[in-house]
Amino acid sequence: MAPWLQLLLLLGLLPAAAPASSKPRAAGAQAWELASPELREPARFALEMYNRGRAAGTRASLGAVRGRVRRAGRGSLYSLKATLVEPPCNDPTVCQLPVSKKTLLCSFEVLDELGKHMLLRRDCGPVDTKTTGAGRAWGAGMVQVRLHSGFSPASPLFQLSLDDKNETFSSFLPLLNKDPLPQDFSVQMASIFKDFVTTYNRTYDSKEEASWRMSVFASNMVRAQKIQALDRGTAQYGVTKFSDLTEEEFRTIYLNPLLKDVPGRNMRLAQPVTNVPPPQWDWRNKGAVTNVKDQGMCGSCWAFSVTGNVEGQWFLKRGTLLSLSEQELLDCDKTDKACLGGLPSNAYSAIRTLGGLETEDDYSYRGRLQTCSFSVEKAKVYINDSVELSKNEQKLAAWLAKNGPISVAINAFGMQFYRHGVSHPLRPLCSPWLIDHAVLLVGYGNRSATPFWAIKNSWGTDWGEEGYYYLHRGSGACGVNIMASSAVIN
Structure with a gap:
């Protein structure tokens, strides 16, 4: 992966870095635990597509699966997170990963319409190179909002050219070294979220759902500030009617x-x-x-x-x-x-x-x-x-x-x-x-x-x-x- 892509992933500004969760979803979606039977068929289809063209003995096997479905008319769209296990392999002309047995973390989107499946998206990577992403994908509980970017302007990553009119990240990312939110973050965020709920007439089914949505909202406010800092125009980013949706939910629904x-x-x-x-x-x-x-x-x-x-x-x-x-x-x-x-x-x-x-x-x-x-x-x-x-x-x-x-x-x-x-x-x-x-x-x-x-x-x-x-x-x-x-x- 290109170094500047690694930086964007760390900043949480690429789609692959979007947090996933087993918490309640927006209307039109349904979440399952790992062993949900309804996920098995689309997961097996995704595995079959992943293994297509591979010789026997080199095919990956399916591990844990979690996900959700969105139904519309005659179709169902499954968004899956799955672990795949690659068998040991030492022949790089045959195997995609010519190393010892390895576990991958994959994101799949499978469309099922009238019993026919179509793989819309596949994104796989070794778990040990995406520790942070894997933790977000499989961890339970609330999203933890990080108040500091964790990067230093002296880092070599800040000097990498974007190949876009010779601009570099050093021109933009020092803005992210400032505390994106004040010290009394929790109190202020609760007040902002309350205004959001009132403005957009939001109702949630339970206290757990409301608490979860507030954590998503807070995480989104940090993300919006990062997008703001890196924008080269005059646009202003912040609270919108979509601010209590995860990035994955927003992309899937809208x-x-x-x-x-x-x-x-x-x-x-x-x-x-x-x-x-x-x-x-x-x-x-x-x-x-x-x-x-x-x-x-x-x-x-x-x-x-x-x-x-x-x-x-x-x-x-x-x-x-x-x-x-x-x-x-x-x-x-x-x-x-x-x-x-x-x-x-x-x-x-x-x-x-x-x-x-x-x-x-x-x-x-x-x-x-x-x-x-x-x-x-x-x-x-x-x-x-x-x-x-x-x-x-x-x-x-x-x-x-x-x-x-x-x-x-x-x-x-x-x-x-x-x-x-x-x-x-x-x-x-x-x-x-x-x-x-x-x-x-x-x-x-x-x-x-x-x-x-x-x-x-x-x-x-x-x-x-x-x-x-x-x-x-x-x-x-x-x-x-x-x-x-x-x-x-x-």
Whole structure:
């Protein structure tokens, strides 16, 4: 592992370092003890995928397993933590670990839909090289909040180049040597958590659940401060409506793992716009954008991104702004996975196959998979095709200004705690190759000389800047330029 990745893991700012727990989970998830029978089948499937292609005698065996499931419609998503035991091996051409018998700690995500399994994620490493992570994964009791970073500016790790405009961690991490929280941390955190519970109308089933959620909240406040210290933009991070969720819960419930792993339908490239884009543009001011919507506890961002794009395209071609149905796509797009994720490219294809989209009023959002009840007679909007757009951000801006809002996908790093301002995470923290959330570009501009994209999100108006997210423009931040697309309406 690269040294700078080791540092990020130690800081707890990479997904692999997210704390797991056997404590109560958010609604829609269920936790088990180690021996839960329901985990055996997906765990065996994950082991089979791990051992695929290995010769007899070199295959790993399954040890302890724990995990949870999230159900949505016809599918179940299992998030597993498991120990695997590698047999002794001395032939590096045959075995992945040419050493003596070794135990691995693995994270798996297995999708079970109508009895068919799919491995969405696999992350394994030797237990003895991830002692801290393993302790978090298997330890019982509350998360212990660490008030000091434990690093020294003199450490060689602080001098490693990030290979991102020659920036180094030494420019940013001294900020983390300050006490992130005051000495009377417990009293102040209890007060902040009480305000959070009141503001967001939280209720918990038991004192144990409330105590656990407060510990998660406190850990998240430390994490938000670290993200704040390392951000190069003007964004402010802190308490949001997601602050009592672990990172794993947040990713599983609200994000879209299929974006980075599953290939979608190939689309033709759009004709580029050769005009120089104006210095700023905002389709909200021109009537092409509907109100911010809320996907709820459902990984349906892909549907909201696509309907937002089609709404804008229809407005520009027909002069009428209609709020279109995401629920139709959840129910009737049989290629995508409803609340378990999907791809914009597949959604465009589904709209064409179905014969159009109904409005939100006619086919209202429920945030769960239902029986498809689409009626061609009620369809108010159609599309003729869909196109992939340039990865050049200057060309994207020119296309947006001429042709309307754009469906894009991004890495949602830091968005769990985003409050306002222009976000600009370090590239290693917000890799463009780990995109997991679909959104809508509606405009661009500059704030105090900081260039930004204006992004319509689908987490309601009580998140971010009245439901909007602002991301640095011109640096490929968080992969914003990787998966840009649009419907075509003739």
